[in-house]
Amino acid sequence: MSTVHTDIVTPAGKVFSGDVHMVIVRATSGEMGILPHHMPIVAPLDIAMVRLKYDDGEKVDFAAVHGGFIQVSPDHITILSEAAEMKEQIDIERAQKARSEAQQALSTLHESSEGYEEAMLKLKRSELRLKTATVDE
Secondary structure, eight states, rough: EEEEEEEETTTTTEEEEEEEEEEEEETTEEEOOOOTOOOOOEEEEEEEEEEEEETTSSSSEEEEEEEEEEETTEEEEEOOOOOOOEGOOOHHEEEEEHHHHHHHHHOOOOSSSHHHHHHHHHHHHHHHHHHHHHHOO
């Protein structure tokens, strides 16, 4: 099986760099599975988990990616995001605290209230971190 070099990059630096067999992301248009030699594309990403599958078919790495873009060429994939964390880097207690704070803020806000969208975004990001940190391989 062939591989494709993949980088996950944030303003703070590279979160992941390596050769994988398949990258699975959720673009704003839906889920995409990308294999080596894929046609070139650029797509906006949702706040969602990214799966990085290796040749052996058993090893999978997971990353929480908070939106951004994916750029694909036949031999390279780059995911650019404002924030991203690999599964093993996620602080579960911090994510649980952020989720509780967001839920509490949302309980006092209406959809039209100032701060509602920010609280919803914080909730979505914290839930993604928790889901990624606890996913079974």
